[in-house]
Amino acid sequence: MLVLAGLVVSACGADAGGIVITDARLGLPTGPNAALYLTAANDGPSDRLLGVETDLAAAVEIHETVTDTDGTIAMHTVDALELAEGDTLVLEPGGLHLMLVDVVRLVVGDSVVVTLDWEKAGPMPIRAEVVDPSDTLFDDG
Amino acid sequence: MLLVLVALGACGGNVASGELQGAVVDAPRPKPSFTLTDTAGEPYRFAAETEDKLTLLYFGYLNCPDICPVHLAQIAEVFDRLPDVARDAAVVFVSVDPERDSPEEIRRFLDNFDSRFVGLTGTPSELDEAQRAAGVTPAVVEGEGDEYTVDHAGWVIAYSPDGQYRVNYPFGTRQSEWTNDLQILVTMDGS
Numbered sequence: 001m002l003v004l005a006g007l008v009v010s011a012c013g014a015d016a017g018g019i020v021i022t023d024a025r026l027g028l029p030t031g032p033n034a035a036l037y038l039t040a041a042n043d044g045p046s047d048r049l050l051g052v053e054t055d056l057a058a059a060v061e062i063h064e065t066v067t068d069t070d071g072t073i074a075m076h077t078v079d080a081l082e083l084a085e086g087d088t089l090v091l092e093p094g095g096l097h098l099m100l101v102d103v104v105r106l107v108v109g110d111s112v113v114v115t116l117d118w119e120k121a122g123p124m125p126i127r128a129e130v131v132d133p134s135d136t137l138f139d140d141g
Numbered sequence: 142m143l144l145v146l147v148a149l150g151a152c153g154g155n156v157a158s159g160e161l162q163g164a165v166v167d168a169p170r171p172k173p174s175f176t177l178t179d180t181a182g183e184p185y186r187f188a189a190e191t192e193d194k195l196t197l198l199y200f201g202y203l204n205c206p207d208i209c210p211v212h213l214a215q216i217a218e219v220f221d222r223l224p225d226v227a228r229d230a231a232v233v234f235v236s237v238d239p240e241r242d243s244p245e246e247i248r249r250f251l252d253n254f255d256s257r258f259v260g261l262t263g264t265p266s267e268l269d270e271a272q273r274a275a276g277v278t279p280a281v282v283e284g285e286g287d288e289y290t291v292d293h294a295g296w297v298i299a300y301s302p303d304g305q306y307r308v309n310y311p312f313g314t315r316q317s318e319w320t321n322d323l324q325i326l327v328t329m330d331g332s
Contacts, residue, residue, distance in 0.1 A: 073295035
C-alpha cells in the first residue's frame with residue numbers, strides 16, 4: 001500500500017491568514033481535465049476560496065461531485081468555497097475538487113504549482129504532486 | 142453454489158474472505174446483449190466477446206476527472222496484484238459522451254491504465270440501449286456549450302464467468318474489497 005505523506009507547504013504565502021494547506025495532490029491527467037485535491041485548515045479569520053490560477057490549464061473550476069441515492073453521479077460548478085475560522089475544508093475524490101480544464105500533459109512524480117485565490121488572504125501559491133489516480137484516495141488499502 | 146476460498150500465500154494482502162464485499166444484487170441476472178463499436182472501429186458484441194470471462198463494465202466519460210480515472214486506476218492496480226485473475230478477465234469502458242470522446246481518445250485514455258481495457262462508443266440511441274440493457278439509468282447531459290457535464294451511473298458492474306450479474310462496486314470501493322471479490326467471482330464459472 002502506498003502511503004501518501006501529508007504535503008505541508010511552508011513556502012512564503014502558503015499559510016497566509018492562518019490557512020494551512022496539506023495533502024495537495026493532482027491526479028495524473030488521463031483525459032482533457034484533471035482533478036486537484038487538498039485539505040485546507042483555517043485557524044485565522046473566515047475566508048472564501050474564489051478561484052485558482054495556473055499556467056497548467058486553460059482554466060480551473062471549483063467542482064463538486066454529487067452521488068444521488070440511486071448511485072447516479074453528477075458534477076456541479078461551485079462559485080466559491082467558504083472556510084470559517086477553526087474549520088477544515090477537505091477536497092477529495094467523490095466530493096469537492098479543483099478541476100483543471102484542458103490541462104497540459106504531466107507524469108506521475110511531477111511537482112506543480114497552482115495559486116489559490118482567497119478573498120481575504122489573497123493569492124496563495126501551493127505545490128502539489130502528480131500522483132496515480134488511485135493514489136488520490138486515502139484509506140484505499 | 143460452493144464458494145472456493147482462494148488463498149494466495151505469496152502475497153499476504155491478497156487472501157479472499159469467502160464473502161463478496163461489493164454491493165450484491167438481490168438476484169443474479171444474465172449478462173445483457175448489446176453491440177457497440179470498439180476503439181478500432183469494429184463492432185463489439187458485448188455478451189459474445191466477454192463470454193466465460195469475469196467481466197467489469199463501466200459507463201463514464203473522458204472529461205470527468207474525479208470518478209472515472211480513479212475507478213479504472215484502482216482496477217488496474219488490483220489486476221497488477223492478481224495477474225492470474227486479470228488474464229481471463231475483461232474490463233469494458235463505455236463512453237457515454239460520444240460528442241466529445243472519439244475512439245482514438247478513448248483508446249489513449251484507457252492506455253493510461255491497462256492496454257487490455259476495452260473502450261466502446263456508439264450512437265446516442267445505441268448507448269441508451271446498452272445502458273438500459275445493463276440495468277442502469279441512461280446518462281444525461283447537463284449544461285450547454287463546450288463544458289457540459291454528463292450525469293451517469295457511478296458504479297462498476299461485475300459479471301462472473303458464468304455470465305451472471307451478481308455484484309456492483311460504487312465509487313469509494315477499496316482496493317482490498319476489489320482484491321477480495323475478484324478472486325471469488327473468478328471461481329463462479331458454472332462448474
